[in-house]
Amino acid sequence: xxxxxxxxxxxxxxxxxxxxxxxxxxxxxxxxxxxxxxxxxxxxxxxxxxxxxxxxxxxxxxxxxxxxxxxxxxxxxxxxxxxxxxxxxxxxxxxxxxxxxxxxxxxxxxxxxxxxxxxxxxxxxxxxxxxxxxxxxxxxxxxxxxxxxxxxxxxxxxxxxxxxxxxxxxxxxxxxxxxxxxxxxxxxxxxxxxxxxxxxxxxxxxxxxxxxxxxxxxxxxxxxxxxxxxxxxxxxxxxxxxxxxxxxxxxxxxxxxxxxxxxxxxxxxxxxxxxxxxxxxxxxxxxxxxxxxxxxxxxxxxxxxxxxx
Amino acid sequence: xxxxxxxxxxxxxxxxxxxxxxxxxxxxxxxxxxxxxxxxxxxxxxxxxxxxxxxxxxxxxxxxxxxxxxxxxxxxxxxxxxxxxxxxxxxxxxxxxxxxxxxxxxxxxxxxxxxxxxxxxxxxxxxxxxxxxxxxxxxxxxxxxxxxxxxxxxxxxxxxxxxxxxxxxxxxxxxxxxxxxxxxxxxxxxxxxxxxxxxxxxxxxxxxxxxxxxxxxxxxxxxxxxxxxxxxxxxxxxxxxxxxxxxxxxxxxxxxxxxxxxxxxxxxxxx
Numbered sequence: 001x002x003x004x005x006x007x008x009x010x011x012x013x014x015x016x017x018x019x020x021x022x023x024x025x026x027x028x029x030x031x032x033x034x035x036x037x038x039x040x041x042x043x044x045x046x047x048x049x050x051x052x053x054x055x056x057x058x059x060x061x062x063x064x065x066x067x068x069x070x071x072x073x074x075x076x077x078x079x080x081x082x083x084x085x086x087x088x089x090x091x092x093x094x095x096x097x098x099x100x101x102x103x104x105x106x107x108x109x110x111x112x113x114x115x116x117x118x119x120x121x122x123x124x125x126x127x128x129x130x131x132x133x134x135x136x137x138x139x140x141x142x143x144x145x146x147x148x149x150x151x152x153x154x155x156x157x158x159x160x161x162x163x164x165x166x167x168x169x170x171x172x173x174x175x176x177x178x179x180x181x182x183x184x185x186x187x188x189x190x191x192x193x194x195x196x197x198x199x200x201x202x203x204x205x206x207x208x209x210x211x212x213x214x215x216x217x218x219x220x221x222x223x224x225x226x227x228x229x230x231x232x233x234x235x236x237x238x239x240x241x242x243x244x245x246x247x248x249x250x251x252x253x254x255x256x257x258x259x260x261x262x263x264x265x266x267x268x269x270x271x272x273x274x275x276x277x278x279x280x281x282x283x284x285x286x287x288x289x290x291x292x293x294x295x296x297x298x299x300x301x302x303x304x305x306x307x308x309x
Numbered sequence: 310x311x312x313x314x315x316x317x318x319x320x321x322x323x324x325x326x327x328x329x330x331x332x333x334x335x336x337x338x339x340x341x342x343x344x345x346x347x348x349x350x351x352x353x354x355x356x357x358x359x360x361x362x363x364x365x366x367x368x369x370x371x372x373x374x375x376x377x378x379x380x381x382x383x384x385x386x387x388x389x390x391x392x393x394x395x396x397x398x399x400x401x402x403x404x405x406x407x408x409x410x411x412x413x414x415x416x417x418x419x420x421x422x423x424x425x426x427x428x429x430x431x432x433x434x435x436x437x438x439x440x441x442x443x444x445x446x447x448x449x450x451x452x453x454x455x456x457x458x459x460x461x462x463x464x465x466x467x468x469x470x471x472x473x474x475x476x477x478x479x480x481x482x483x484x485x486x487x488x489x490x491x492x493x494x495x496x497x498x499x500x501x502x503x504x505x506x507x508x509x510x511x512x513x514x515x516x517x518x519x520x521x522x523x524x525x526x527x528x529x530x531x532x533x534x535x536x537x538x539x540x541x542x543x544x545x546x547x548x549x550x551x552x553x554x555x556x557x558x559x560x561x562x563x564x565x566x567x568x569x570x571x572x573x574x575x576x577x578x579x580x
Contacts, residue, residue, distance in 0.1 A: 036401055047432065047453070048454040048455075138553055140531060140534065142337035153351070264426050
């Protein structure tokens with residue numbers, strides 16, 4: 001015994017220590033995570049998940065004398081899906097969002113490239129700040145400002161008239177709407193792409209250049225494939241933001257023609273047609289979920305192939 | 310030579326694009342700020358002379374003062390709760406493995422991706438069934454559900470730089486997991502906690518559709534502005550707008566100051 005004890009201490013002491021620590025740690029293994037996790041879980045369930053689930057439930061309910069009554073009917077679904085205003089709004093919103101996504105990517109890709117590869121460290125940090133600030137500040141006010149700039153007697157038209165030309169009908173069309181939506185989508189899309197570009201190993205670019213690739217070839221064969229995932233993410237984010245936006249259509253085109261978000265708010269405001277507004281909301285969410293899954297799938301596809309090669 | 314010329318042209322094109330985007334982002338903010346000091350009722354060129362009357366009118370407007378107070382309460386409440394919840398979520402994601410972790414992460418991360426027009430309607434429909442709508446507390450509750458996502462993202466990023474050995478070291482030295490959390494993890498996360506506090510406040514301060522749906526008669530500042538905007542042209546809007554803009558830009562700048570996200574650094578370190 002004494003022999004064993006004499007030979008063991010250096011090994012045994014840490015072992016018992018670890019045992020003690022284990023004992024203390026496993027005495028209440030679930031307390032810490034539960035204490036920390038439960039409030040978050042409860043909060044998100046009650047104030048985020050439950051409202052969305054309830055939104056789906058409400059689509060099957062009925063309105064009798066301005067009051068919601070539980071029911072199980074597909075009445076609201078058929079009424080909305082076969083209504084012409086809804087179909088028009090759906091087509092229009094989709095068209096607007098696709099156009100906005102395309103414009104966003106066309107501008108954001110070269111912009112992000114320039115910010116990542118052509119600006120000095122200081123300017124790049126400044127550019128990042130310049131892009132982060134608008135994401136979180138006063139989108140509504142900035143759209144109102146565009147209204148001032150583009151309105152018939154606004155700043156741009158005043159300048160045009162000073163130059164002796166006729167004013168342009170800038171407000172109220174697709175142009176104004178896209179200006180508003182790009183105000184929303186462009187900073188986010190550029191940020192996503194700048195982060196992706198900065199994650200690229202510069203050695204790859206140098207290697208390609210040393211092997212005689214011209215800049216256009218480097219961009220096409222090295223840079224673009226590396227940020228494929230981020231491009232799809234930026235695109236789907238731009239689609240999501242422009243598809244669901246309420247403010248730009250409201251102020252830039254005066255809700256004419258209405259988008260789906262306008263339709264939702266109007267349906268809720270003009271009496272208690274909650275179930276029908278909910279149907280529109282659920283359809284919008286389904287479309288957005290599909291777009292995201294598709295973008296995710298397309299973004300990943302190549303990666304797996306590249307890994308296999 | 311033609312290659313050099315095309316390179317030069319391409320560079321000029323690139324810098325022009327960046328300048329154009331900077332102008333595109335700055336113009337609306339500048340327009341609001343500049344015309345809030347314009348004596349004209351309708352903001353246009355030519356400029357009608359310098360005047361502080363609209364700013365003065367804003368400070369004398371009781372509804373705007375009330376809305377500002379509501380915004381302050383909602384922003385502060387949201388910032389505190391979202392930072393606490395965001396820290397808890399980030400730490401759990403960092404420290405533990407459990408079944409349903411992905412689902413848990415999604416539940417926290419996804420809310421900002423849902424269009425606010427839908428989310429606001431859903432929250433109002435649900436909260437009114439619970440009898441919870443129409444109060445400042447309801448706005449806070451809903452804003453927290455969104456802002457926690459940003460708070461968690463910022464704090465999780467910081468925890469990514471936290472050595473996995475530090476906590477076990479503290480445990481081995483006899484600190485309880487709770488003591489370790491407060492004396493080792495929280496101090497390490499302090500910059501991220503400050504950043505997420507200010508960013509959550511900015512998110513709340515900027516949000517109007519949910520506040521409008523859920524708040525009932527309790528208007529926050531952006532809701533007041535939205536209601537003013539839907540009326541006639543009101544020169545007060547530029548003046549409140551300038552104040553709101555300054556506050557939200559400051560909140561975001563402070564938040565960014567305390568985060569470690571700098572794309573520039575990442576780019577230079579990889580080269």
